[in-house]
Amino acid sequence: MFDVCLLGTGGMRPLPGRYLTSCLIRYGGHSVLIDTGEGTQITLCRTGWSFKDIDTILFTHYHADHIAGLPGLLLTIGNSGREEPITLMGPQGLRVVVEGLLRITGKLPFQVLGRELTKEEIEEQREICIGDMFVTPGKCSHGGMPCVGYSVAIKRRPRFDPERAKAAGIPLKLWRVLQQGEEAVGEDGTLYTPDMVLAEERKGMKITYSTDSRPTKAICRLAEGSDLFICEGMYGDPEKQEKTEEKHHMSFQEAATMAARAGVKELWLTHYSPAMPDPEEYLEVARAIFPNTHLGKDRMIREFKYED
C-alpha cells in the first residue's frame, strides 16, 4: 500500500519529544523522504521503517531545520547496506548546499545524484516520475528563499475488462500486452489499443506536503483533490497572525482555508513553532474552517488503501 509517516512536527529547532518536520512515503518497496532536519534519522529509527529503501529525498528548501540532518542520514543509510544511488531533489541551490554538507561524510558507499528542479518544472507543476510514484513540485512563498511544496501520487491502471476484449474480437494472446497499457498488432496487421480492453479510470492516491510558505494559489492548485494535505501550521493563536506573516509562515486558520479551497479530504497540521508547546489548544480554530483537520504528531502513520 501507500504508507505515509510524519516523522516530525517541529519548526525551527528540534525539541525533546518533537523532531523537525519531515515525511516518509513508502510504496512498492521504495521510499521517498521529504526534508531531513536535524534528528530525522533518530525519529525514523523509532518507527522501525527501513533506511535502506530510501531512494529519493525531496527538499522543500535549504534552511537548516529542513536539511541539517542530511549528512548523518546518508551515513546511516550507508551503514544499512545500501549501495544503489540516492537522488536528492530540490529547488535552486541544491548543489551548493549539498556540496557543503557532504564535506563531513567522507566517501559514501552509494552515489548521490542531485536533481535541481528547474523554474519551469516548479511554475508549471510538471510531474516527475519516480519509480511507481509521481512527484509534482509547486511554488511556495517563503520570503525570497526558493521553496517548494510537493504532491506525491500513485496512479492506477484501469481494470482489464475481458467482456470488452471479447466483444472487440481481440486475439487472446494480445490481451496481456494491452492490459499493460501498450498497443499491439494482430497477425493480420490490425492495430489494437489499450482503451479497447480497459474499463474506466480508477482513482489513485495523492498526498500533498507544504511547509514554510505564505498561502499561495500554486499550493492550492498542487493540493487539489488530495487524499491528505500535510501543511504547516506555525501558530494556532489568531493573535500571532501578524508574526506569522512577518516570518513568511502559515497559521492554522490559513492552512485550513487552503485545505477547504483545494477540496482535500483530510488536513494534518505540522511545523509548529517551538513557542507553541501545546497545539491542541488551537485545533478548534482550524476545525471551524475545515472540520477534517488533525494535529500532526511525531511518527503519525497512515496506510492508504484504494477505495474500491
Added chain:
Amino acid sequence: MFDVCLLGTGGMRPLPGRYLTSCLIRYGGHSVLIDTGEGTQITLCRTGWSFKDIDTILFTHYHADHIAGLPGLLLTIGNSGREEPITLMGPQGLRVVVEGLLRITGKLPFQVLGRELTKEEIEEQREICIGDMFVTPGKCSHGGMPCVGYSVAIKRRPRFDPERAKAAGIPLKLWRVLQQGEEAVGEDGTLYTPDMVLAEERKGMKITYSTDSRPTKAICRLAEGSDLFICEGMYGDPEKQEKTEEKHHMSFQEAATMAARAGVKELWLTHYSPAMPDPEEYLEVARAIFPNTHLGKDRMIREFKYED
C-alpha cells in the same frame, strides 16, 4: 564552580535515548562545548543549561558524528539572544568544513570566529587561555583524519598570606596588587614581588576529553593528573578488539589502561558503538584495570569543588 556535563555518549549515529558524544564545561558564567554531533542541541535543551553562555566550541575532528549538529546549534544560540562572538577551535580543516556547514544557517546574530590549531600547538600541547579556562590540545591517532583530544583546566591563584606580608614589612596599600599576582613599587622605590605575600601553589582542576583515537602517548601525557578523564570506549567486548583497531577506535580495556598510566582520578567511558546496546555488560572489564571507571550516560553531570 566547574561543572561538566556529558551531553551524549553515542558514537557514529544518534540513537533514541543515546545522543552523540559531546561535553559541556561551565566555569564562571562561561561555557566551553566539545563536539556538536547531530542532536547535541536536543540533549543540551534537556539539561536546562544555557545556550547563550557558550563562548567556545572545540572540535576533536570533522566526522559527521562530531560536528553535524553545528548549524542547528548556532541558530538556537542565536535565538537565545547571544550577540557576542563565538570561537570555533579545532585541528586542520576547520575553515573548509565550517564554511560548508554554514551555508544553511543564513546570517547569524553573532560573529563566528575560526581558530584552527597549528601543528606545533597540537604536537607541543601548548596551553590556550579561554577566559578563566586553559585549554590544551593533544594529538590523537584516528586513521589519517586530523584529530585531537583536549584538556580543560582551571588554575587557582595561591592564597594571600598576611603574616608573610607583615613579616616582610610590605606597606598595607600594596597588598591588593601583590595579591593579584602583580609586582609593586613602594614610595621609597623598593620593589615587592607576589611571592613575598602568597602562600604555596593550590591545586586547580583539570578534565581531559578524548574520543576517536587509538591509544597514544600524547593523550596519556595530556590526561596526566586529571580529576576526570572522559575517554572513548567504542567496544567493551574483548572479542571486538580487532575490529576496534581496524576502525581506529579504542576499547574499554585500552581506555582503562590509559587512565591508569596517566594517573587520573576518575574515568568516564563514552562514544559507545551503536552495536553495543548495553555497555554495563562490560564495565568490569575496565574496572579490573582501572577501578574508578564509570560508564558515561547522557546528561551525566559532575560539579567539581576545590579540595580545600
